[in-house]
Amino acid sequence: MINHQPFYINIAGYRFTPIQELEKTVALFRGMCADLELLGSIYVATEGVNMGLAGNILSIETFRRRLQQHTPFQTIRFHEMYSSQMPYHKMTVKTKTELVPIEDSSIKVGDFNHQYLPPKALQKWLDEERDFVLLDMRNDFEFQLGTFATAEQLNLRRFRKLQTKADAIKQLPKDKPIVTFCTGGIRCEKAGPYLEKQGFDNIYQLEGGIIEYLRQTKGAHWHGNCFVFDDRVSLTKELSPQHFNLCTDCQIILKDDEQEFCKSCLALKDSENVAI
Numbered sequence: 001m002i003n004h005q006p007f008y009i010n011i012a013g014y015r016f017t018p019i020q021e022l023e024k025t026v027a028l029f030r031g032m033c034a035d036l037e038l039l040g041s042i043y044v045a046t047e048g049v050n051m052g053l054a055g056n057i058l059s060i061e062t063f064r065r066r067l068q069q070h071t072p073f074q075t076i077r078f079h080e081m082y083s084s085q086m087p088y089h090k091m092t093v094k095t096k097t098e099l100v101p102i103e104d105s106s107i108k109v110g111d112f113n114h115q116y117l118p119p120k121a122l123q124k125w126l127d128e129e130r131d132f133v134l135l136d137m138r139n140d141f142e143f144q145l146g147t148f149a150t151a152e153q154l155n156l157r158r159f160r161k162l163q164t165k166a167d168a169i170k171q172l173p174k175d176k177p178i179v180t181f182c183t184g185g186i187r188c189e190k191a192g193p194y195l196e197k198q199g200f201d202n203i204y205q206l207e208g209g210i211i212e213y214l215r216q217t218k219g220a221h222w223h224g225n226c227f228v229f230d231d232r233v234s235l236t237k238e239l240s241p242q243h244f245n246l247c248t249d250c251q252i253i254l255k256d257d258e259q260e261f262c263k264s265c266l267a268l269k270d271s272e273n274v275a276i
Contacts, residue, residue, distance in 0.1 A: 008086055009060040010230075012211070013078035014099065014186045016048040016109040022095045025049070028070070030093045036063055039088035040230070045096045047109065049073065050186060052230060054087050079184060079211045081239055087230040100190045101160040107193050114192030114203035117179055119213040122206055125179075126150070126221045132177040137191045138227070141252035142183070145234060146224025151181075159187050162194060169198055181206035181213075183226065214239055227253070 019025055022044055029042045033053070038060070040053035049072075053063065067073045117125075125132060126148070136143050136153040143153045154165040172178060178200060180188040188205040195203050206213060210226050219237025227234050232241035233253070244253040247262040254262055261269065 008054045008083050009057055010052070010054045010081045010083055010087055011060055011064075011078040012052040012184055013076040014048065014050040014184070014189075015073060015076045016099070016189060017072045019044060019046055019048065019072060022046065026093050026095060030091075032063060032066055033091050033093065036060075038063060039086060039091050041088070041092040043094065043096045043099060045099050048099055049076075050099045051076075052088075054083070054230075077208070079208065079215070081211075081215075083232065083241060085231075085241075087232045087241075089231060100187055102162055102190050102194065103160055104163050104194065104197075107190055107197065109189045109193065112193040112196040114180075114196060114205055116207040117204040118207050119216040122179060122213065123217045123220050132179060133172055135172070135178055135180050135191075137180050137182045137187050142227040145227050145253060146222065146237075148181075149221050149223050159190075162191065166198070169195065172200070174200055174202075177202045177204060179204040179206060181210060183209050183228065184211055185209035211235075211239070 025044050029044070029051075032038075033040075033042070036055060036059040038053045038055040040051065042049065042051040042053070053060070055063070064078070067076065126134075134148055134151045136147050136151045137156075137159065138153075139156050139158060140153065143151075147153070154162070154168050156162065156165065178195065180191045180195070180203065182188050182191075185205065185208055188209070192203050192205050210222075214222060214226065214235070214237050222237045225234040225236055225242055233244045233246065234242050236242055246252065247254055247258075247265055248260050249265040250262060252262055254260075
């Protein structure tokens with residue numbers, strides 16, 4: 001007897017585009033997702049939209065067709081993956097002040113000139129051992145789970161605090177290309193302009209982020225897993241889910257000797273109890 005195991009299509013994409021009527025846009029997406037029984041998250045801000053959704057093939061394809069009826073969202077490029085289990089447990093649609101919070105109000109996507117480097121081109125650069133800086137713009141716990149073999153990082157606990165790493169950024173060479181990367185690309189849309197503001201003028205962004213790179217190159221030069229912000233938790237370089245337990249407070253991946261809370265959060269709780 002054939003075992004027809006159900007599968008889900010997971011899509012993720014964003015677009016920076018001016019949105020004036022936030023609540024109307026939220027209502028639009030809520031209605032579409034409820035009608036199609038999709039789960040995931042959609043965040044709407046005046047600067048654009050960011051979404052990650054999952055559902056059956058018909059629901060996802062219908063959603064994408066309906067997007068084409070709305071001009072601001074027609075050019076969203078989606079990552080597409082498949083899973084045997086639903087990676088979300090609810091549907092969230094809400095407004096945000098910024099799609100990617102960064103504590104520098106002068107950074108506006110589109111105001112600067114950083115370039116996009118296709119995944120295959122980055123693989124070629126790495127194969128040729130070109131002299132450039134490959135800069136991981138994700139949080140430190142994501143970096144620790146997996147990254148490129150030659151990547152550098154800024155030891156970020158939260159991307160919104162990027163400007164607190166000004167001294168480390170000053171140490172980066174200005175005579176070499178800098179290629180930024182993150183999970184899907186959205187954080188680099190803010191990181192590129194920020195670096196240009198600091199005087200760097202040869203900035204690239206990995207097009208499509210880590211997910212698209214792994215899809216196109218089968219994980220060449222990548223070590224470890226890639227953290228994702230849904231119930232799958234992390235993906236291998238073959239884009240297969242690998243589940244880990246997360247800290248209840250900060251959501252980083254717990255180590256084998258940790259339960260419920262990571263050591264940092266547990267220490268913070270202990271210090272708060274002492275203060276009380």
